[in-house]
Amino acid sequence: MPYDYKKSRERVIDELASRTQIEPVVNPTDSKLTYENGARSWISAVFVDIRNSSGFLKSGKDDIIARVLRAFSSEIIRIMKDGPNYLQIGLRGDCVYAVYPTPENEDDEKVFTVACYINTFIKMFNKLLIQNQLKAITVGIGIGTGNDLVIKAGDNGSGINDIIWIGDAVVDASNNCDIANKTIAKPIVMSSAFFNSIKGKQKYVKDFGTPIVKNGVRLFACNYVITNFDKWISSGFRE
Numbered sequence: 001m002p003y004d005y006k007k008s009r010e011r012v013i014d015e016l017a018s019r020t021q022i023e024p025v026v027n028p029t030d031s032k033l034t035y036e037n038g039a040r041s042w043i044s045a046v047f048v049d050i051r052n053s054s055g056f057l058k059s060g061k062d063d064i065i066a067r068v069l070r071a072f073s074s075e076i077i078r079i080m081k082d083g084p085n086y087l088q089i090g091l092r093g094d095c096v097y098a099v100y101p102t103p104e105n106e107d108d109e110k111v112f113t114v115a116c117y118i119n120t121f122i123k124m125f126n127k128l129l130i131q132n133q134l135k136a137i138t139v140g141i142g143i144g145t146g147n148d149l150v151i152k153a154g155d156n157g158s159g160i161n162d163i164i165w166i167g168d169a170v171v172d173a174s175n176n177c178d179i180a181n182k183t184i185a186k187p188i189v190m191s192s193a194f195f196n197s198i199k200g201k202q203k204y205v206k207d208f209g210t211p212i213v214k215n216g217v218r219l220f221a222c223n224y225v226i227t228n229f230d231k232w233i234s235s236g237f238r239e
Helices: 005-017 053-058 062-081 105-131 168-179 192-198 227-234
Strands: 021-024 037-050 088-092 095-101 139-155 160-166 188-191 212-214 217-222
Touching (some): 037 168, 168 188, 168 192
16 A cells, blocks of 8 residues: 555644653653653663674674574673663664663662673673684673653554654763774773763772763773673683
8 A cells, every 4th residue: 555645744744733741750661651742761771782793794604693693682681681670672783772760870880780791791702602613702882871851653553663762871872882892992981971970889990090082072981890700701610
């Protein structure tokens, strides 16, 4: 059936004329959001992406690539699910991302811990890849936070819809992920807003060092790991 552009015009006019109530909330969820409202909430996001993924995808057999990507994405998702009451976890190609409600600084501490677990997991993952005569991978981990607008969008009644995050958290996390372990030679890159939220409070961190300025934006980068997890990897997985 061809697209009815005349009805499309009517729908757009109706939507633009409608009133949308935006409310400040602590934990925006899909069940609370409708096509008629929206929410503003403090959220934080973590993005994880494989560096030079196009080269990686062309470098091996399909079945091997499938196994590596499945193992990578499934374990990253499991780590992300342990974060503070995640709002959304998703996949964009070989990129895995998560969004969390973070009304308190303590929530951002938990998000940072997720990033540290992911960074440590990659060390284990690469060790296992090499043991199986496969190439190691490099990833970037980006983190952002913000008091962002959250809306539900899609084709009402079709079942095709999604949550849209409008603001700094997701954009900053995605951008920081893109430059981590690339133009910035450390795997975890966070926005200044996120850094300020956890500064001096993370039990794994004593000093983040000086900020890095990229295109006029202050960022903070690190290569922190979960100590016990990292020692277990270094020991050759000995109990």
